[in-house]
Amino acid sequence: MKVRRPRFVPSLYRPWPASTFSTPPPVVAVAVLLLCVASQARANLPDRYTLRGGALSSSYRGGQPQEPQEYIDPTNPPVLPNEVPACSVQLLEQDFAHTYGSPPAYSNFSAPENCQWNRAVLEMSASCTGEQYDRISGVWIDSVEVLRTSTAEPTPAGVFWTVRKDVTRYSSLLVTRERHQACRGGGARRRRDTLPKLRHVWVMLENIVDDVYTGIYHLNLTLHFYQEGGDQAPPRSRSLLEAPPRLPPLLIEQFGTGSLNQERLDLLVSKPADLILPVSHDKGSNEGFWFRIQREADARTGNVQIPKHAYRAVLEIYASAHGDDEFWYSNPPSYYIDQNRITPRRGNGAFREVYATIDGLYAGSVVPFPVVFTGGFNPLLWAPVVAIGAFDLPSYSLDVTPFLGILLNGNTHRVGLGVSYGIPFWLVGANLHLWLDPQSNSVSAHFLKHQAPPVSINYSNKSQNLDGQFKLEAERVAHFEGWVRSSLGNLTYFLDQQYKFRSSISIENNGNTKEVYSKAKFKTDMRIEDAPNVILARLYHKAKYPITVYTAAGPGQQGTYLRTNVSHTMYEKGALTVGSTIFLNSFAHSQNSQGWMEYKNHSVLSGSASSQQTYKHNDNGICYIRIVNAEGGNLLRDQSSTDCHFA
Ligand SMILES: *[C@@H]1O[C@H](CO)[C@@H](O)[C@H](O)[C@H]1NC(C)=O
Ligand SMILES: *[C@@H]1O[C@H](CO)[C@@H](O)[C@H](O)[C@H]1NC(C)=O
């Protein structure tokens, strides 16, 4: 993972100091100066870096020795409860020092007794001091992944942060057998005596500690349970697919008891799954529960056996990119890497797709959101506001209810996971969420239609030596149809999935500047009919993930100089149509970061950066907006409002 030593010719060029950051020299002048710089290594940008000790003090956070600093992710507060929890249980407290190659940390817990709750939040508080790379981490409860997170990179003064994630959708894993009273937790309606007494929690965080990388990550994991009531329950999670709204009382009257009342809607689309089966690596493995996928041919499968009274199924996929594929959306084609003999080989083009199969049949795919870890591009860009999703990596839900026609025969079935065009390596795992008929022990289902043409991709590659222009467009559509007959009725599911992906990479100035743009756009449309051409409900989901990265490298005073601008957005919109009523829920989280640094051996020696982010959540007209700006390592502004015209 080492970059080649800089081989710059001496130059009068100097980076502009932090104090004149807002008025950098014109780009033209920079470009001309960069032209006389020959460094093949730069063509391999971006990369990952760590924050080196005292050297940073000249231009970062005012040059003073610091108190430990809090890192934040402005996504969470609007979608989390802020009252005092009804009860809490500590899961695990652990130091992750040199844990590379070791099995995950492990603990037991049992749910708190006599606690009424309908919502659960997993809280991870973490801290670290010294110099260390960002690390990826996963949390599993009984082999089911409930959180994929990455760490903030420490400084000598220390950093700390808290991740809070709504884990209500995993309710069935959070209940245990009680000695006295029935626990009415979440959606778990399993008979008490079938519940385990203890749950197992596992945390994987592979860290390397040596003379240079001294940071030890301390994690403390707690579950908080809340009892929320009333119709005014706040927005619950990022996606409507995870948490559709409650029907207003008027609509319940309108639909009466025969059609789609609240209870039926809850059973159909809203309540947490009754059972969650992991699609993961065998337990006890030193590698953790995730599959380490090295390349496209390295698809993995997990076996699942499904209760015969399942009436709904959703496959939730977790995926993160590492090693030479950490910045996959900026990778040029392999021939460019070969021709210019660039190492490490971050190639294979800029398109990746994480897909799932059921008994070998394509069941859906996603182009993952490009999560930037805190050491990515320039660590100062993420100090102290981390990149979108870095503390709570998104998971992707594929509705696989039409596949129940295959899955319900009581046999073992294979769920496969793979990364198209992947290079080493990806960490991928999945959870199969299943809803079980409360009134019947047997559900019948039939798979009617499976249309899944292969992904279509067009490339345009142009290059001369280290400069090049690489463009691609990819598109995929799929259509699935099937009926499921349960005590909810004989419902037919029509599911359409579509995505489009566009990418452009432009490398200029003999490999010293790089501009990357990519955008993934998704549409999922599911119609549920309870008689031919009678739509009972329709779920529509749209997402857009654009990212732009600009990097320019040159010689610095002490090391290599690098300027980087990153802009990215996570945008999602969901609609649930019931009769003539539409429920809408959307969020848009945008982040623009720009800065410079000088580095040597992957360590940042000096630099400065600023960032602006806006998080906007709208749940049926109830709006929440939060604006957070940071500069030079300090928060300048952190304001929120329920008036979305606020700016
Ligand atoms: C977890 O519980 C099992 C018994 O079910 C016990 O054998 C094991 O030692 C416990 N492990 C920890 C870390 O508490
Ligand atoms: C860990 O979290 C628990 C529960 O929130 C708290 O009581 C405990 O003090 C924390 N430990 C540390 C070292 O902060």
Ligand SMILES: *[C@@H]1O[C@H](CO)[C@@H](O)[C@H](O)[C@H]1NC(C)=O
């Ligand atoms: C362009 O690059 C892509 C991979 O990124 C590769 O599959 C394709 O073959 C290349 N086309 C040409 C004409 O080199």
Ligand SMILES: *[C@@H]1O[C@H](CO)[C@@H](O)[C@H](O)[C@H]1NC(C)=O
């Ligand atoms: C690729 O090119 C073909 C032929 O021009 C076209 O039909 C197809 O829609 C293109 N695919 C994408 C994803 O742009």
Ligand SMILES: *[C@@H]1O[C@H](CO)[C@@H](O)[C@H](O)[C@H]1NC(C)=O
């Ligand atoms: C369920 O509905 C579908 C479509 O209307 C129909 O073809 C099928 O026979 C029905 N299944 C049962 C068990 O009634």
Ligand SMILES: *[C@@H]1O[C@H](CO)[C@@H](O)[C@H](O)[C@H]1NC(C)=O
């Ligand atoms: C990068 O960000 C800086 C500071 O906002 C801006 O002046 C510059 O024009 C940006 N460069 C590019 C190529 O977007």
Ligand SMILES: *[C@@H]1O[C@H](CO)[C@@H](O)[C@H](O)[C@H]1NC(C)=O
């Ligand atoms: C950079 O790394 C090389 C080889 O790993 C080492 O010899 C050198 O001392 C390092 N330089 C600095 C400034 O850390």
